[in-house]
Amino acid sequence: MPMQLYFAPGACSFVPHVLLEISGARFEPSMVKLHKGEQYEAAYKAVNPRGQVPVLVDEGQVITQLMAIVLYLDQKFPASGFLPTDALPRAKALETLAWMNNTVHTTFTHVFLPHKFSDQAEVQLALKSYNTSLYTGLLSELQDLVLASQAAGQVGLSGAHFGPLDAYTLTLTRWGSMAGIDPEGYPALWAFVKQVAAHPPFARVIERERLQLNLFKPV
Numbered sequence: 001m002p003m004q005l006y007f008a009p010g011a012c013s014f015v016p017h018v019l020l021e022i023s024g025a026r027f028e029p030s031m032v033k034l035h036k037g038e039q040y041e042a043a044y045k046a047v048n049p050r051g052q053v054p055v056l057v058d059e060g061q062v063i064t065q066l067m068a069i070v071l072y073l074d075q076k077f078p079a080s081g082f083l084p085t086d087a088l089p090r091a092k093a094l095e096t097l098a099w100m101n102n103t104v105h106t107t108f109t110h111v112f113l114p115h116k117f118s119d120q121a122e123v124q125l126a127l128k129s130y131n132t133s134l135y136t137g138l139l140s141e142l143q144d145l146v147l148a149s150q151a152a153g154q155v156g157l158s159g160a161h162f163g164p165l166d167a168y169t170l171t172l173t174r175w176g177s178m179a180g181i182d183p184e185g186y187p188a189l190w191a192f193v194k195q196v197a198a199h200p201p202f203a204r205v206i207e208r209e210r211l212q213l214n215l216f217k218p219v
């Protein structure tokens with residue numbers, strides 16, 4: 001039975017979607033239309049009661065949470081080298097992955113889904129604008145990570161090839177463009193994201209998810 005990935009176009013599920021594509025394994029991508037609220041429908045809640053993507057199903061077991069899925073795929077496909085194996089570089093890669101997941105991602109959630117944090121319209125507006133300004137700083141931090149990895153002669157953020165950190169970087173930069181942050185304002189980050197997007201497995205997922213990389217609209 002092939003693995004099954006529940007994903008939503010452009011969501012954080014892009015990260016495991018790319019890893020599965022890189023692995024060359026057979027998998028079944030199942031689209032969840034978040035904008036239509038499919039994540040709250042009984043059929044999906046039966047898979048993930050938390051109503052979120054990504055979800056990976058393997059050997060009849062449901063795995064949720066991006067960090068857990070990335071670690072699972074890393075162990076399942078050691079030849080793909082998604083994460084470094086030596087203790088220190090591995091810890092540094094996980095440090096960055098955790099920061100992306102628990103800080104950058106959740107800051108954007110305050111911008112994109114402020115109703116998750118308050119039921120009051122004026123509080124939601126304040127959350128949106130304050131977290132958008134925080135997000136600009138986080139994109140600068142992300143750009144610094146890209147510059148540091150390039151200075152160290154690395155191809156991807158965690159080493160010799162592109163992997164989960166690079167897929168997340170693309171996703172988080174694209175989300176910034178959705179929030180009205182011009183990616184051209186982060187030249188090194190934006191050049192890196194375009195390079196990552198052109199890498200064949202990433203390009204195939206971008207096509208499958210029908211993603212536009214830059215959603216920034218000047219006002």
Ligand SMILES: N[C@@H](CCC(=O)N[C@@H](CS)C(=O)NCC(=O)O)C(=O)O
Pocket residue numbers: 008011012013034039051052053054064065066067101109
């Ligand atoms: N902590 C979770 C967060 C997952 C998450 O935020 N998923 C978003 C898409 S990026 C989602 O499904 N949102 C729909 C919703 O919460 O209604 C993880 O790392 O997997």
